[in-house]
Amino acid sequence: MNDTALPHPQLLLYLDSLRDRALAAESLNALAFSMANDLYALMQFRQAMVFADHGGKPVLLSISGLAKPAEDSPYLVWLDRAARWVNSQTASADAIWLTPDPPDIPADIREGWAEWWPTGVWCAPVVTQDGRRLGFLLVMLDEPPAQPLVETLAGVRATWAYCWAALTRQQRALWWRPSRKQWIVTLLILAALLLIPVRQTVLAPAEIVSSDAQVISSPIDGVIQRINVKPNQPVAAGTSLFTLDETSLRGRVEVLSKQVAVADAELMSASQRAFDNPQSRSELAVLEGTARQRRAELAAVQAQLQRTQVLAPEAGVAVFSDPNDWLGKPVVTGERILQLANPDKPAILIHLAVADAIALEEGDEVTLFLSAWPLSPVRGKIVETSYQAKTGDDGVVAYRLLASIDGQPAHARLGLHGTAKLYGSRVSLAYYLLRRPLAAARAWTGW
Numbered sequence: 001m002n003d004t005a006l007p008h009p010q011l012l013l014y015l016d017s018l019r020d021r022a023l024a025a026e027s028l029n030a031l032a033f034s035m036a037n038d039l040y041a042l043m044q045f046r047q048a049m050v051f052a053d054h055g056g057k058p059v060l061l062s063i064s065g066l067a068k069p070a071e072d073s074p075y076l077v078w079l080d081r082a083a084r085w086v087n088s089q090t091a092s093a094d095a096i097w098l099t100p101d102p103p104d105i106p107a108d109i110r111e112g113w114a115e116w117w118p119t120g121v122w123c124a125p126v127v128t129q130d131g132r133r134l135g136f137l138l139v140m141l142d143e144p145p146a147q148p149l150v151e152t153l154a155g156v157r158a159t160w161a162y163c164w165a166a167l168t169r170q171q172r173a174l175w176w177r178p179s180r181k182q183w184i185v186t187l188l189i190l191a192a193l194l195l196i197p198v199r200q201t202v203l204a205p206a207e208i209v210s211s212d213a214q215v216i217s218s219p220i221d222g223v224i225q226r227i228n229v230k231p232n233q234p235v236a237a238g239t240s241l242f243t244l245d246e247t248s249l250r251g252r253v254e255v256l257s258k259q260v261a262v263a264d265a266e267l268m269s270a271s272q273r274a275f276d277n278p279q280s281r282s283e284l285a286v287l288e289g290t291a292r293q294r295r296a297e298l299a300a301v302q303a304q305l306q307r308t309q310v311l312a313p314e315a316g317v318a319v320f321s322d323p324n325d326w327l328g329k330p331v332v333t334g335e336r337i338l339q340l341a342n343p344d345k346p347a348i349l350i351h352l353a354v355a356d357a358i359a360l361e362e363g364d365e366v367t368l369f370l371s372a373w374p375l376s377p378v379r380g381k382i383v384e385t386s387y388q389a390k391t392g393d394d395g396v397v398a399y400r401l402l403a404s405i406d407g408q409p410a411h412a413r414l415g416l417h418g419t420a421k422l423y424g425s426r427v428s429l430a431y432y433l434l435r436r437p438l439a440a441a442r443a444w445t446g447w
Contacts, residue, residue: 014041015152019159028052028167032061035137035160040064042149045139046118051083052135058083061135078112083138085109086123090136095124095157097144118142124153126161134164194430199423202358204398206350206368206420208378208412210341211402214314216241218331219307222248227323232415235312235340242326242337244308249301256298263291316340317414346412348380348403350420353396354389358424358435361385366403370418373411380405382422 018038025031032050039048047065051058060079085106090096099120100113122139137160139145178186222244229241267287312318320326320338331337348368352360360382368378384402391397403420405412427435 011042011152015156018156022156022159022163025163025167028164029061031160031163031167036062036064039139039153042153043122043139043141043145045141047140049079049083049138050135051087051138053087053133056087058087058135075116078108078116081106082109082112082117086121086138087136090123090125093125093127093131093133095122095150095153097122120144124157126157126164128161128165132165134161134168194428194433196429197426198429198432200358200425200427200432202352202356202422202424204350204352204356204401204420204422205417206348207417208346208368208370208414209349209402210317210319210339210343210345210414211347211404212342212345213319214316214340215336216310216312216338216340218244218333218335218337219310220244220304221332222308222330224326224329224331224337225308227326229318230323231318231320233318234343235316235318237312237314239312241310241312241318241340243310244331246305246308249305249308252301253298253305256294256301260291260294260298263287263294267291310337312340314340317343319414341414343414346405346414347383348378348405348420350401350403350422351392351396351398352401352422353398357399358422360401360422360424365423367421367423368403368418369421370411370416372416372418376409376411378405378409378412 018034021034021038022031025034032052036048036050039045045064047063049060049064050062052061053059058080060076060083086098089098097120100110100117118140119142120140122141122145124137124139126134126136128134137157224242225245226243227241228243229235229239235241267284267290270284270287317340318338319341326337348366350366362382362385364382366380366382368380370376370378380403382401382403386400389397389399401422
């Protein structure tokens with residue numbers, strides 16, 4: 001046998017040391033650190049890196065001299081793109097020598113190569129015996145490694161692949177894999193839990209209103225001249241709430257008064273001529289009707305003039321928005337201006353969106369969590385429900401529900417807002433959890 005063809009004993013000892021370090025690695029990061037650093041005595045590289053192959057996407061595990069880089073530097077950003085290109089060039093399990101000379105290499109990788117990498121890189125894939133690709137080792141050298149050294153390292157690469165696969169299997173084994181019996185028991189427990197009856201609930205925006213509120217509207221067509229009360233101001237019966245502009249009505253009163261005077265003068269003149277003029281006697285009935293019409297018109301306008309002052313019909317709290325929104329605004333007869341609410345009879349007004357609606361009946365419980373008093377909920381019962389949903393100011397189509405308030409809580413002040421929790425009938429937990437998905441599925445599929 002030719003002794004010169006045998007590897008040097010020191011090389012064999014070093015290869016055994018590489019295998020021992022690989023077998024002693026307790027984690028994949030420790031193995032990657034050994035792969036990236038322990039070959040330096042044999043190859044004298046500039047830098048070495050280890051990448052894991054996650055479904056064709058390389059992930060950097062270790063760089064020689066570092067456990068794992070953490071900074072997001074421009075080099076590492078470029079290295080991510082370069083590693084994907086290198087991974088696409090190593091389809092087989094054989095180690096190859098790569099340079100920036102191929103014509104199909106992207107321009108940005110070629111430019112980064114000239115700035116950060118040497119003449120070439122030696123890429124050694126890590127592949128198991130069944131052909132599963134685990135990752136690859138990238139070694140940066142000024143010249144290709146000697147072929148005898150590449151062949152000698154084949155055994156070390158096989159050891160790395162074995163240890164890599166064993167460590168990844170160990171990580172996957174940490175996850176609990178239940179047996180078939182355990183699966184059946186778990187499914188039975190879940191099925192039993194889904195049959196547990198629970199109270200059906202839903203959340204909806206709500207506010208405190210008065211159950212005894214009277215709408216104050218405009219008695220005639222006109223323009224708001226003055227609001228005489230402030231929002232949420234307590235008023236007594238007979239208090240002036242707002243005043244309509246009287247300018248046009250007073251002008252009409254003056255015109256009609258003059259028309260009445262003219263009609264009376266014409267009637268009196270015709271009465272005097274009727275004694276000796278038969279023609280004047282025939283005009284007397286027409287002029288008398290005209291005079292009565294003018295008086296009726298004058299009386300109607302005077303009656304409207306008296307209604308420009310709107311008084312409170314009873315005691316209560318004036319509920320409306322900013323008074324400046326009404327000053328100078330034209331209004332028509334019957335248009336709502338404000339509400340006169342009784343503060344001693346508070347109630348809960350709930351706006352339940354159609355998408356969240358559940359089966360509710362009169363007498364079902366309601367809990368209101370006020371935004372100003374989150375730790376002091378207000379409880380009550382539904383006393384009124386609407387069967388027709390309407391679009392609110394926020395554009396949401398909702399049902400209107402009115403609920404009473406138990407007791408006389410001091411913090412249940414008119415105008416406070418919050419979130420109401422409504423309690424419906426008892427249903428199974430499966431129905432409670434799947435009601436919305438089932439409704440959406442039926443609306444989408446149409447059956």
